Amino acid sequence: MHAITYDAPRSLEQALALLRQNGPAARVFCGGTDIIIQMRAGVRRPEHLIDAKGIPELRKLSFDAKKGLCLGAAVSCIEIFESALMRQHYPGLTEAAHLIGSLQIQARASVGGNLCNGSPAADSTPALIALGAVARIASARGERKVPVDQFVTAPGRTVLEPDELLVEVHVPAPVNHSADAYLRFIPRNEMDIAVVGVGAAVTLEGERCVAARIGLGAVAPTPLLADAASKALVGSKLDARAIERAAELAVSASSPIDDMRGTAEFRRHLVGVLTRRAVGLAVERARAC
Numbered sequence: 001m002h003a004i005t006y007d008a009p010r011s012l013e014q015a016l017a018l019l020r021q022n023g024p025a026a027r028v029f030c031g032g033t034d035i036i037i038q039m040r041a042g043v044r045r046p047e048h049l050i051d052a053k054g055i056p057e058l059r060k061l062s063f064d065a066k067k068g069l070c071l072g073a074a075v076s077c078i079e080i081f082e083s084a085l086m087r088q089h090y091p092g093l094t095e096a097a098h099l100i101g102s103l104q105i106q107a108r109a110s111v112g113g114n115l116c117n118g119s120p121a122a123d124s125t126p127a128l129i130a131l132g133a134v135a136r137i138a139s140a141r142g143e144r145k146v147p148v149d150q151f152v153t154a155p156g157r158t159v160l161e162p163d164e165l166l167v168e169v170h171v172p173a174p175v176n177h178s179a180d181a182y183l184r185f186i187p188r189n190e191m192d193i194a195v196v197g198v199g200a201a202v203t204l205e206g207e208r209c210v211a212a213r214i215g216l217g218a219v220a221p222t223p224l225l226a227d228a229a230s231k232a233l234v235g236s237k238l239d240a241r242a243i244e245r246a247a248e249l250a251v252s253a254s255s256p257i258d259d260m261r262g263t264a265e266f267r268r269h270l271v272g273v274l275t276r277r278a279v280g281l282a283v284e285r286a287r288a289c
C-alpha cells in the first residue's frame with residue numbers, strides 16, 4: 001500500500017472542507033469493509049481517507065411515524081439489526097443489512113457504504129429501492145437529494161461528485177397495511193455475494209394492492225427498480241396470478257450476465273422465484289399489521 005493521509009473529522013462541515021481541499025484524491029469511508037480490500041487489491045488508490053464514523057449526522061438512526069426513517073450513512077448493519085424499530089417497521093431492509101457478511105463485518109459495515117460502493121450485487125440497495133428511499137447528499141456547495149434507484153450509475157460508480165458525501169438515506173414512513181421483504185440467493189449458507197437479490201414492498205387497502213415496488217440486485221449493471229413488475233401489482237388482489245405476472249415482468253426487466261456464481265439463465269429463473277417469494281412475504285406481513 002502507498003502512504004495515505006487519514007482524517008477523522010468530528011463534524012460534517014470539516015469533512016466537506018477536507019473533500020473540497022483534496023478533490024478526487026480523497027475518499028470518505030464508513031466501515032472500510034469494501035474500500036480497504038479494494039485498496040489492497042489496487043482497485044482504488046486514494047491518497048486521503050476521511051473516516052466518517054465520528055460525524056454525528058452520519059451516525060443518526062431516527063424514526064418518526066409521520067416523517068419516516070433517517071438512516072445515517074455510517075450506521076452499522078448490526079445497529080440496524082439490533083434496532084427494534086427497524087425490525088418492526090422495515091423488516092426487509094433489516095434482513096438485507098443482516099445478510100451482509102458475518103457478524104464481524106456487520107459490526108463495521110454500513111448501508112451507506114453498501115450503497116456508495118456501487119456494486120450491482122449490494123444487498124441493501126434493492127431493499128432501499130423497494131422502500132422508495134432517497135439519498136441525502138452534501139458538499140461544500142450545498143445539498144441535493146437523489147432517489148436510491150438512480151444513485152448507482154454503473155458497476156462501482158454512483159452519482160456522487162468527488163467533493164460530495166452521502167449523509168443519510170430517508171425512507172418514507174410505512175402506512176397501515178404496508179410491509180417490505182428482502183430475499184437473496186447465494187450458493188452457500190452465508191458469506192457470499194448475491195447471485196440474485198430481490199426487495200419488495202407493498203401497501204394494501206382491504207384486499208387490494210394500492211402501492212408496490214420491487215428492487216432487483218445482481219441482474220443488471222446497477223441495482224434497479226422493476227417498474228412494470230411493480231405497477232402490475234397495483235390494483236390487483238395480490239393473488240397468485242397477479243404475483244406470477246409481476247414475476248414474469250421482473251424477469252423481463254433483468255439483464256444478467258454469466259459469471260462464476262451462476263449463468264444468466266439461472267439468474268433469470270431466480271428473479272422469478274425470488275420475486276414471487278419476496279412479494280408473497282411482504283403481502284403476508286402487510287396483511288398482519
Ligand SMILES: Cc1cc2nc3c(=O)[nH]c(=O)nc-3n(C[C@H](O)[C@H](O)[C@H](O)COP(=O)(O)OP(=O)(O)OC[C@H]3O[C@@H](n4cnc5c(N)ncnc54)[C@H](O)[C@@H]3O)c2cc1C
Nearest residue numbers: 029030031032033034035101110113114116117122123166
Ligand atoms: C467478508 C466480506 C463479506 C461481505 N459480504 C457482503 C454481502 O453479503 N453483501 C453485500 O452487499 N456486501 C458484502 N460485503 C461488502 C461490504 O461489507 C458491504 O458493501 C458494506 O456494506 C460496505 O460498507 P462499509 O461501511 O464498510 O463501506 P466502506 O468500505 O467504508 O465504503 C465503501 C465505498 O463507499 C464509499 N463511501 C462510504 N461511505 C460513504 C459516504 N458516506 N459518502 C460517500 N462515499 C462513501 C467509500 O469511499 C467506498 O468507495 C462483504 C465484504 C466482506 C469483506
